[in-house]
Amino acid sequence: MANSIFGWFSKEDPCRRFLSNEQLFDGLVCRDSAAIVCVQDKAFGSVRNIVRKTGLPSEMVVEVLNKSTVIFLQKIADGSYQFYGNAPVTFLVEIARNVALTALRDKKKSFDTLDNHLYIADASTAENDRHQEAADLVRLLLAGLGEPCGLIIRLQHIDGMSDEEVVNQKLTKYSTPDSLKMKRRDCMKKLTKLAQQWKISNNI
Amino acid sequence: MENFEQYITPETNEAEQDALNLVQLGFEKIQLEKKVDEASVLLQELQRRRKRKYMIVLIAGLLVAVGFVFWLLGRKENKPSVPPPVEEQKVQSPLQPVAERPLTTKEKVEKPLVRGVNPDLDPDSARLLNDLLGETVNNPGAFQTNYDWGKCIQLLRAGKPKEAKLLIFQLEKRGGSSAQEAGWLLGLTLLAEGKTDKAKVIFEDISQSEAHPRRAASKKALVGIDQ
Numbered sequence: 001m002a003n004s005i006f007g008w009f010s011k012e013d014p015c016r017r018f019l020s021n022e023q024l025f026d027g028l029v030c031r032d033s034a035a036i037v038c039v040q041d042k043a044f045g046s047v048r049n050i051v052r053k054t055g056l057p058s059e060m061v062v063e064v065l066n067k068s069t070v071i072f073l074q075k076i077a078d079g080s081y082q083f084y085g086n087a088p089v090t091f092l093v094e095i096a097r098n099v100a101l102t103a104l105r106d107k108k109k110s111f112d113t114l115d116n117h118l119y120i121a122d123a124s125t126a127e128n129d130r131h132q133e134a135a136d137l138v139r140l141l142l143a144g145l146g147e148p149c150g151l152i153i154r155l156q157h158i159d160g161m162s163d164e165e166v167v168n169q170k171l172t173k174y175s176t177p178d179s180l181k182m183k184r185r186d187c188m189k190k191l192t193k194l195a196q197q198w199k200i201s202n203n204i
Numbered sequence: 205m206e207n208f209e210q211y212i213t214p215e216t217n218e219a220e221q222d223a224l225n226l227v228q229l230g231f232e233k234i235q236l237e238k239k240v241d242e243a244s245v246l247l248q249e250l251q252r253r254r255k256r257k258y259m260i261v262l263i264a265g266l267l268v269a270v271g272f273v274f275w276l277l278g279r280k281e282n283k284p285s286v287p288p289p290v291e292e293q294k295v296q297s298p299l300q301p302v303a304e305r306p307l308t309t310k311e312k313v314e315k316p317l318v319r320g321v322n323p324d325l326d327p328d329s330a331r332l333l334n335d336l337l338g339e340t341v342n343n344p345g346a347f348q349t350n351y352d353w354g355k356c357i358q359l360l361r362a363g364k365p366k367e368a369k370l371l372i373f374q375l376e377k378r379g380g381s382s383a384q385e386a387g388w389l390l391g392l393t394l395l396a397e398g399k400t401d402k403a404k405v406i407f408e409d410i411s412q413s414e415a416h417p418r419r420a421a422s423k424k425a426l427v428g429i430d431q
Contacts, residue, residue, distance in 0.1 A: 014250060031236075036243035037250065044247070062244060069240045070233070077232075131233045138230030157231045158238060188211050188227075196223035 014038045025083040042089040047096045054100045068096040071128050141194045149187035325398050332428035333395050365396040388418040404429050
């Protein structure tokens, strides 16, 4: 009876595929959805406590956790985070602490409250900001690009669909992968030009 | 995501390449955010299912606990009353009918009084009481295994009519044949207390009651009293 109840609950365990920290880390490197769910599940309780202690509303727990996970995966991708046997969730929780404090600052809380919080300046905060600015820029430029370029680029570079899938599902007017690829190349040139103009206009 | 290097040609200048790198960075971030958002949705669904399962287990556990409590209470109510202790159980065993031969005249005079009987009781009354107790024991009827009845007889024989009265009242409360027998025993008790007149009233009452099982014995008692 106890085993059957345990089995019933263990079906809900997203980490059942990852028996060690190393396996979990490998999953995160590959950006396996199950690995991301696992690490978020492990960190959820700690992040909730951090949000509560920081004084942020409880609705921000998911937002803080997601932002922290994105930063964590970026650090794994660019090599900032190396696996030395520690549980990946530990680092994720540390990132969440900084993200929560940043959110608190952005909410323009009184400066007195900041004195009560130890804000650890993250060396890669500038890097994170750069990534975020780039993402915001791309969204802005895609909206300005119009159709069908916006759709064609989004399907490939955001939704991750292959040209064959796009053609088979008739999501665009292009009936062959080659014609689709040609059009996308033109669109990307336009996008790049827009980005260049934006950089010049913002003196970056 | 496709390789952005395909967009770099020999004509691509540094500014264009920077812009392309920025776009690539942006797309990577957006893709990552999308993946994490999808994982977050999965996590929330998982947490919802988990919470539902915990609630089911909690409710099931509560129901089992409540059912167990009710079962315990039901068991306690249906439990039979504790049998009397061993000493009393011995007393409860049916009294052995006393096999008595008729007394000779000499014995009637010289026969010692009933053990422990009221010393103030006159010998005739004591002898009559003894006879009547003997007859009661020899004809127990439905009371052969009745604890209160047996104890009452014992107490009367031991010369403790007052204590016997308490048990008589217990018998009387049950009504029916027990109340009838209680009346008879009360008559014997009054006789044991030396209250012959009062005993006579009871025996007369019983002797006139056609349905009373001790009618014949009551008549005998009245004869004994009148003698």
